[in-house]
Amino acid sequence: NHHGLVRAAEKVKLRQGDLFARLSGGPEGIENPYALIEEMRGAGGLHRVTSAWITFDHDLCREILRDNRFGTGMPELVPLSGRARALLQRRPIPPNPVDPPSMLMIDQPEHTRMRKPVAAAFTPRAVARLRDRIAGVTDELLTALPDDGPVDLVTRFASQVPIAIISEMLGFPDSDREMFLQWGDEISPLLDLGISWQAHSRAMKASERIHAYLLDHIERLRAEPGDDILSSLVTAADLTDHELCTSATLLMGAGFETTVNLIGKGIVWLLEHPDQLDRLRAEPELWSNAVEEVLRIDAPVQTTARVALTDLEIAGRRLRPGSTVVLSLAGANRDPAVFPDPARFDITRENAKNHLGFSSGIHVCLGAGLARMEATHALRALTETFPDLRLTDPPTRRPLFTLHGYSHLPAHTGARA
Ligand code: HEM
Numbered sequence: 001n002h003h004g005l006v007r008a009a010e011k012v013k014l015r016q017g018d019l020f021a022r023l024s025g026g027p028e029g030i031e032n033p034y035a036l037i038e039e040m041r042g043a044g045g046l047h048r049v050t051s052a053w054i055t056f057d058h059d060l061c062r063e064i065l066r067d068n069r070f071g072t073g074m075p076e077l078v079p080l081s082g083r084a085r086a087l088l089q090r091r092p093i094p095p096n097p098v099d100p101p102s103m104l105m106i107d108q109p110e111h112t113r114m115r116k117p118v119a120a121a122f123t124p125r126a127v128a129r130l131r132d133r134i135a136g137v138t139d140e141l142l143t144a145l146p147d148d149g150p151v152d153l154v155t156r157f158a159s160q161v162p163i164a165i166i167s168e169m170l171g172f173p174d175s176d177r178e179m180f181l182q183w184g185d186e187i188s189p190l191l192d193l194g195i196s197w198q199a200h201s202r203a204m205k206a207s208e209r210i211h212a213y214l215l216d217h218i219e220r221l222r223a224e225p226g227d228d229i230l231s232s233l234v235t236a237a238d239l240t241d242h243e244l245c246t247s248a249t250l251l252m253g254a255g256f257e258t259t260v261n262l263i264g265k266g267i268v269w270l271l272e273h274p275d276q277l278d279r280l281r282a283e284p285e286l287w288s289n290a291v292e293e294v295l296r297i298d299a300p301v302q303t304t305a306r307v308a309l310t311d312l313e314i315a316g317r318r319l320r321p322g323s324t325v326v327l328s329l330a331g332a333n334r335d336p337a338v339f340p341d342p343a344r345f346d347i348t349r350e351n352a353k354n355h356l357g358f359s360s361g362i363h364v365c366l367g368a369g370l371a372r373m374e375a376t377h378a379l380r381a382l383t384e385t386f387p388d389l390r391l392t393d394p395p396t397r398r399p400l401f402t403l404h405g406y407s408h409l410p411a412h413t414g415a416r417a
Helices: 002-024 027-031 033-041 058-065 082-089 110-121 124-129 131-144 154-158 160-170 174-191 197-223 229-236 241-257 259-272 274-282 284-297 368-385
Strands: 046-049 052-055 150-152 303-308 312-314 317-319 324-328 406-408 410-412
Touching: 002 027, 002 033, 002 046, 027 033, 052 058, 058 303, 058 312, 058 324, 110 229, 110 241, 124 131, 124 368, 131 154, 131 160, 131 368, 150 154, 154 160, 154 259, 154 368, 154 406, 160 174, 160 229, 160 241, 160 259, 160 368, 174 197, 174 241, 197 229, 197 241, 229 241, 241 259, 259 274, 259 284, 259 368, 259 406, 274 284, 274 368, 284 368
Parallel strands: 052 324
Antiparallel strands: 046 052, 150 410, 303 324, 312 317
C-alpha cells in the first residue's frame, strides 16, 4: 500500500543519510570508504541523502559532469531563483577560498575565459618538456634516500616530486616549498563536507597568506618574467592580477595536493601486490596502465559535486534548481557494470583508463597529463632503484575525505639496484 511504500522510502532515505554521514564525516569514511560506498550503491542510481543527492553510478556521474543543466554551484554566478539562492547561501562552508573564484568553481561562459589561457600553457608539448625535469627531480630525491634504511616515503618522496615540479612551473624559489606544503595542508580540508570551524578558519587564514604571497610574486614576474608557465600567463593572458592569483592558487593546490596521493597510493597498491610489481618489472610498457588502475581503484579525489541550475529531470528523478548532487568518483570507478570484479587490482585491466578520477566534461583535470607523467616516472624509478623496498608499519592516512591519501608511509629501502 501507498503508506507502506512511503514509509519504506523514508527508511531508505534515513539509512542512506546515516551511511553518508559516516562516509563523509569521520575516520571511518577516511579509513575505508569502499565498504560504505558498496553499502550505499545498493540503493541504486540517484538517491537522496539528507540535503543532497548522491550517485555512485559511473555512467550517471559522467552524464551529470557533461550536462550543462548543472553548474559548480557558486551562487553569485548562477542565475538561480531567490529560494535556491537562499538555500545555497545557508551552506556553512564557502565553497571556494579565493575571491574571485577559480575556474574550478565557475560555469560557462566565464569558465572558458579563465581556463583557456591556462590550458594554453599546459599543452602536451609543454608537459613533454617537463619530462627531463621530472626525471632529474626524482633521481635527486632517490639519491638522498638511505641505502638499506628506514624512510617515510610520503615526506621524503611522494610529496616532494609534485611540489618541486609545480614550484618550477610557477617560478617559485626552492626555499619556499616547505611553506607551500604547510599551506596546502591547511587549505585542503576546505573540500570536505565535515570540516570543523577551527579547520575552516585556519584554512581561510592560509588562503589569505597565499593570496598575498602570490600578488607579490605576480608583480615580480611582471617586472622580470622568467621562462615558467606563470610568467607566460602574466605577460600574455588577458586576466587581472586577482584572476591570475586565483589560477596560480588552484594550480599550486591541484598540482601537489592530489599527485602526492596518487604516488602514495601507487606505492601501497604495488607493494601489497608483489605479483603485479613483478609483472611490471618484466613488462615495463604496462606502467602507464598500472597508474590508470591505481587512479581507478583508489581515487585520489574521491568526490565532487554539481548543482542543478534549472528544474530538471535525470535518472527518473526531478531536481529543483539549487539541488546539490554529490558525485562519488571513487564509487563510479568501482561500478561493477563498467569494471568487472572492481575491487581486484589488475594492472592489465583493459578499460582502466575509463575511470573518472580526473572527472569529465568542462572541468576535466587540466593537469592529468602532468600527474600521469609524474606518477609513472616516480613509481617506476622508486621500485627499480629499490627492488626490495617494503613497508614496515601501517601507513597513516591524511585526515581528509575528498583529497584522499597517506601522510606517512614508513618503509625500509633495502639495497640499491
Ligand atoms: C580539476 C583530479 C592533478 C590541475 C580536477 C578535477 C579532478 C582532478 C577530479 C575536477 C573536479 C570537478 O570536476 O569538480 C586530479 C587528480 C590529480 C590531479 C586525481 C593527480 C593525481 C593535477 C595537477 C594539476 C591539476 C598536477 C596542475 C598542475 C587541475 C585544474 C583543474 C583540475 C587547473 C580545474 C579545471 C577546470 O575547472 O576547468 N583535477 N588532478 N590537477 N585539476 Fe586536477
